[in-house]
Amino acid sequence: MHRLYPSIEHEVIAINEPAYFSEQQSAVYLDLQGDLYQLALALQQSTAYTNLRIEALTTAILQRLLIYFTTAKASSGVIYGKAPQIVERIQKITMYVNQHYTQPISLSDIAQQINVTKEYLTRFFKQHMEMTVGEYISLVRAQHAYEDLLGQRGNLTAIATMNGFPSTRALNHAFQAVYHQTAATIYKTEHTLD
Numbered sequence: 337m338h339r340l341y342p343s344i345e346h347e348v349i350a351i352n353e354p355a356y357f358s359e360q361q362s363a364v365y366l367d368l369q370g371d372l373y374q375l376a377l378a379l380q381q382s383t384a385y386t387n388l389r390i391e392a393l394t395t396a397i398l399q400r401l402l403i404y405f406t407t408a409k410a411s412s413g414v415i416y417g418k419a420p421q422i423v424e425r426i427q428k429i430t431m432y433v434n435q436h437y438t439q440p441i442s443l444s445d446i447a448q449q450i451n452v453t454k455e456y457l458t459r460f461f462k463q464h465m466e467m468t469v470g471e472y473i474s475l476v477r478a479q480h481a482y483e484d485l486l487g488q489r490g491n492l493t494a495i496a497t498m499n500g501f502p503s504t505r506a507l508n509h510a511f512q513a514v515y516h517q518t519a520a521t522i523y524k525t526e527h528t529l530d
Contacts, residue, residue: 347406364404371397387486437476438500478510485522
């Protein structure tokens with residue numbers, strides 16, 4: 337998100353309270369639901385054009401969210417029902433993970449970055465993100481590895497290594513959790529289509 341739209345640093349996407357939408361936002365919200373449905377269908381297909389379709393839908397969804405639903409952080413007060421300091425701490429954690437996902441990341445590393453204990457970090461993240469820090473790290477790594485698989489940027493071992501996984505087994509485990517199929521299966525499918 338930061339790479340595609342740097343201004344997001346000072347904005348939030350406020351889409352969780354449809355009762356407060358303008359008429360235009362309500363119409364766009366319905367369009368978004370349709371786009372998300374189309375994205376879900378595209379993710380279940382496997383054609384030579386699937387990746388292009390997914391990319392186009394994702395870009396359209398992101399563009400609508402940014403054009404119609406962003407608001408300045410300062411004016412938003414409470415974001416998604418959470419106090420600004422909670423959101424700021426979550427952003428620091430997720431930003432750290434996104435910047436260092438290719439390297440080994442420990443709870444101590446993250447806790448030190450936000451000046452809390454490992455125990456507090458563990459409880460805080462689970463409470464507010466509904467997943468563990470480890471699950472989030474695996475999710476980020478899997479998302480980047482998926483892009484590399486689609487872009488055919490090496491074999492499974494190389495892709496695992498480039499994205500911070502200690503082994504292809506860990507890569508496959510993360511893919512199974514996120515995409516409900518192994519990286520090896522996706523890799524074979526992508527290389528069969530060529």
